[in-house]
Amino acid sequence: MEQFLCISIGYLFGNFQSSYIFVRLFKNEDVRNIGSGNPGTMNTLLNVNKTLGALVLFCDMLKTIIPSIICTIVFPGVESVDAIALCSLGAFLGHCFPFWLAFRGGKGVAVAVAFALTVDLRIFLVSVIVAALFGLLLKSATYGSYTFAIMLFVCAVDFDHSLVVIICALIQSIGIVLFHVKGRSAVKSASN
Numbered sequence: 001m002e003q004f005l006c007i008s009i010g011y012l013f014g015n016f017q018s019s020y021i022f023v024r025l026f027k028n029e030d031v032r033n034i035g036s037g038n039p040g041t042m043n044t045l046l047n048v049n050k051t052l053g054a055l056v057l058f059c060d061m062l063k064t065i066i067p068s069i070i071c072t073i074v075f076p077g078v079e080s081v082d083a084i085a086l087c088s089l090g091a092f093l094g095h096c097f098p099f100w101l102a103f104r105g106g107k108g109v110a111v112a113v114a115f116a117l118t119v120d121l122r123i124f125l126v127s128v129i130v131a132a133l134f135g136l137l138l139k140s141a142t143y144g145s146y147t148f149a150i151m152l153f154v155c156a157v158d159f160d161h162s163l164v165v166i167i168c169a170l171i172q173s174i175g176i177v178l179f180h181v182k183g184r185s186a187v188k189s190a191s192n
Helices: 001-013 018-027 041-047 050-074 080-096 109-121 121-138 141-160 161-192
Strands: none
Touching: 001 050, 001 080, 018 041, 018 050, 018 080, 041 050, 041 109, 050 080, 050 109, 080 109, 080 161, 109 141, 109 161, 121 141, 141 161
């Protein structure tokens, strides 16, 4: 029951769509009608402005970190790293499938980065550094995101984490790849 509550609390926090809210507040526009149409960090950064993009990144990471801290305090019966992983999974699902935006949310990269940061600093450092190198080398944020997703799962396994952490990493990794593939298909079909 406590594990389900951790996911639920994370999901509620994940529904805070900072890109949608800040672009609406500061630009009086719907971010879903700008650029790729995705209410996430990268679309805000590339197609609105860098300041709002940085603010969205910060808030998207906070919506994973805050419920993780809450759940480790409120549910001491759940192993703390498992509580963090479950909250992060909930935040990822809330970010990607927000009920108040017809389940049309972001791609979950910033939320997954916060998952890596809160679960194990080693996962965060290895995943982010390798992803940044690939993204810069290939001059593609999308390939950087793919690389991050792969490294997130590989590091969770390689650093001998619990099955809960590994499953949460796997779900987020698969989600990130699928959302990016879907996003690229949508952009291609819109340009034709």
